[in-house]
Amino acid sequence: MLNLAVMLEDAAGTTPGRVAIVSGEHQLTYRQLNAMAGQVANLLVSRGITKGDKVALSCPNVEWFPAVYYGILKAGAVVVPLNVLLKSSEIAYHLTDADAKAYFCFEGGTELPLGREGWAAFGDTDGCEHFFLMTSGEAADNAAPSPEGAETIANALAGQPSTFDTVVTEPGDSAVILYTSGTTGRPKGAELTHANMTFNALTGHRLFGEVEHDVHLISLPLFHSFAQTVQMNVGLASGSTLVLMPRFDARGALTLMEHLEVTFFAGVPTMYWALLNEDVADMDLSVATKNLRIAVSGGAALPVEIHRKFTKTCGLPIREGYGLSETSPLATFSPLGVQARPGSIGRPVWGVEINLVAPDWTPVEPGQTGEIAVRGHNVMKGYYRRPEATAEVMRDGWLRTGDLASRDEDGWLYIVDRTKDMIIRGGFNVYPREIEEVLLSHPAVSLAAVVGVPHDSHGEEIKAYIVRAPGADITEDTLIAWARSTMAGYKYPRHVEFRDALPMNATGKILKRELRLAGAAAGSQ
Known part of the structure; x- marks a missing residue:
């Protein structure tokens, strides 16, 4: 028995009254979040969703994302998070490709007309049988009228019990399907198991240092593997408070960091660039970030100049890591307790091996540049229903990443570039x-x-x-x-x-x- 939902359930058992989610003016304790997830699980089971069924989720960073995400897992189903910027034809492709049986979609009003796009996609999909429309906070007040025939989450959950006995799943059972960005051909779904996701979250928890209570600012989208594992799953595993920011902007992020005493921030390089930009020159970054104990960068190689400027301004080095959807995503990290090496993505994390290989899969000579290949508990099962695409990138448990890197004599890795770039x-x-x-x-x-x-x-x-x-x-x-x-x-x-x-x-x-x-x-x- 291993189910990723244990991340939430354990924290709800040990710190039930602690604030788990801050979403605008709304707060949820661990007890309340677990209860919401229990209602979602009961709803799915009542609609005939069974172990292994795929359930899609289109939702920005609001409280519904973790509630539905863990509710799907509790029910033994597979979460399929979708990019909130997709249009109806793209959503329909993902629902069909993933064999989704149900679809939770957020309605965000005129700025994010996702509900309308999702409802149109649902109507073009034969296999998806259930559509649930979500709203939250101010968005609920400003949202357009629900599409005729769509079932709102409030009505769907009415009368559903908040307690639920989590369905027994095995380590090798699928937990999440994360779709690639589709830079080469149509998007492919990386099929990740409960073991992949659970071990990656626990590895991150260990890497980031165990403290009594962290406050995460999550401005990266939760549908992406970076925020999903490194902040949501790791954060809940450690009993942290997650401050959800639906859309990143530097001024808003710095304001939240200061007022909510944020201790953990993760971002892509352009976010750190924005924090150092002229647009927030009137704000004192050293004050806004004074409570940060860890700043993490990933998603793309962090320019050394941005690392240097942030460290000088905020007095805190950025810890760079590396991974991709296919690796759950953590594969390497610049560990705490040792001096950061700007330009390096660190060393392989616990239980993960890294090889630098030539096009024929043979390891390159020491000191030479090669393509990163990863093997370990974090590597996906494969691309969902795409054995040929899987065979192109996987061999004997090793996954080719498409990223070129070099390695120094201490084993620290340095991204050179993408092979396609x-x-x-x-x-x-x-x-x-x-x-x-x-x-x-x-x-x-x-x-x-x-x-x-x-x-x-x-x-x-x-x-x-x-x-x-x-x-x-x-x-x-x-x-x-x-x-x-x-x-x-x-x-x-x-x-x-x-x-x-x-x-x-x-x-x-x-x-x-x-x-x-x-x-x-x-x-x-």
Whole structure:
């Protein structure tokens, strides 16, 4: 017997009166959150949902997400969290691909018309039999009228008992299906077991240090593996208070950190960049972050310059980790108790092995760059109903990640770049991250993204998309000349485009695919 729902149930048994969730003006104790999850489980069972059935969830960071998530697990079903920015046709694809039998969807009003999109998708899906519409707090007051025929969560849960005997599941049973972003082809569902998710949460709890009580600010979307494991599951396993922020903005995050005495923050690099940006220059970061005991970065390689600035401003080093949906996600981490190494994603976490391999799966020589391959308790079963896609990335328990890295003599790993982001210019391999690190050291550069664009003779040429630092008026020619004097001749960008902002996905990761498409649309240089 192993069920991920134990994360919540144990905390509800040991600290029932402690605040588990802060969502706007609403608070839930562990007892109340567990009771809500129990009602959801009873509802699902009453509608014929059985062990192993898939139940989809579209919900921003509000109290309904953990309540429904753990309720699905209690019922022995499999949680399928969906990106809240998906449109109806995309939702319908996910519901069909996952064989979802039920769908919980949040209605957020005009700013997030998710309920309408979800209801339209539900109508286009044959196998999904139950649709539950959720609202919360202020969103409930501002939400559009429920689509005709949709069942509201309030009506569905009315009369459902709050106690529930969790369905017996085994370690190898599926707990969660997390869909990849679909950067190559249509999104695929990474099928993760109760053992994958439980061990990853407990490993994180051990890594982050056991304290009497943490307060997590969760501004990363909970549908993503980063926030889901590193903050929600780890936080509940440790009896922490989770402060839910539906949409990240730097000023709001700093205000919550200060007023609610937040001790744990996790973000992607662009979030740390935003915290250091001119938009919050009137706020004292050292005061707002004074209660932070740990700051975690993941989701993309953290630029050394951002790490340096944050440490200098806040007096706290950022602990960088690495993983992906297919690894639950924690695979490496920069451990507490030792000096942080800016630029490094740390070492493999407990129970996980890392190899750096060549395209034929053979390990590369020490000191050489290779593709990260992961083996351990965190690696997925495979892609749901996609044995061919699974076979492409998995062999003998090892998972190829698509990320290139090097390793120092102490075993610390350093991301070089994504294999798909590497630029081949005139036969030379060029790694965009290396160029971005150099560009970010220029005082006029606030944010940088480097991609390859088509070139008639070189195959690819190097282009940098730049957000200027506040007040900077540097020109394209000036920045290119500086880069040329700083980098090898085959590395420096020949083209620079200044933008007010760079495209990002829901987790704050820069969308280089869009930038590459923009460069390709401009034609060969």
